[in-house]
Amino acid sequence: MPRIIFELPDDLLIGHMLIDNDHAKLVRLINDTGTVLQKKQYQESTCLIMEFIDGMKHHFVTEEAILQETNFPWIDEHIMSHRQVILKLPRLIDECEKVMDGQQAWNKLIDDLIDCLMEDAFKADMVFKTFLTQQCS
Numbered sequence: 227m228p229r230i231i232f233e234l235p236d237d238l239l240i241g242h243m244l245i246d247n248d249h250a251k252l253v254r255l256i257n258d259t260g261t262v263l264q265k266k267q268y269q270e271s272t273c274l275i276m277e278f279i280d281g282m283k284h285h286f287v288t289e290e291a292i293l294q295e296t297n298f299p300w301i302d303e304h305i306m307s308h309r310q311v312i313l314k315l316p317r318l319i320d321e322c323e324k325v326m327d328g329q330q331a332w333n334k335l336i337d338d339l340i341d342c343l344m345e346d347a348f349k350a351d352m353v354f355k356t357f358l359t360q361q362c363s
């Protein structure tokens with residue numbers, strides 16, 4: 227059983243099942259990456275980071291479709307914030323190589339994975355959560 231390194235606080239649940247499931251999957255990938263990095267299983271960690279990068283990109287496509295369907299008024303800003311996160315993702319592979327070479331601590335890499343997810347889940351998606359809550363009330 228992988229050790230829990232990072233948990234998404236409940237107040238970051240958006241209230242849309244597809245979005246929350248995606249975020250939970252990305253959190254699981256972060257924890258799995260941390261587990262294998264601690265065991266110095268670098269081949270597995272590289273695969274998991276690539277899965278995280280694909281997962282983030284896939285999540286953005288799904289989320290943008292949901293924003294469109296619900297007529298979210300700040301969709302352009304949200305898409306822009308996704309693009310900014312996408313630009314940071316390839317760096318994670320370089321950082322994984324630095325961990326393998328002993329140039330960087332594994333937990334710094336995990337912090338960077340968390341930062342990428344939180345930039346979406348906390349900074350951008352909270353605006354959508356407020357919008358969804360208002361639509362439902």
Ligand SMILES: [Fe+2]
Nearest residue numbers: 289346350351
């Ligand atoms: Fe988002």
Ligand SMILES: [Fe+2]
Nearest residue numbers: 289346347351
């Ligand atoms: Fe998101």
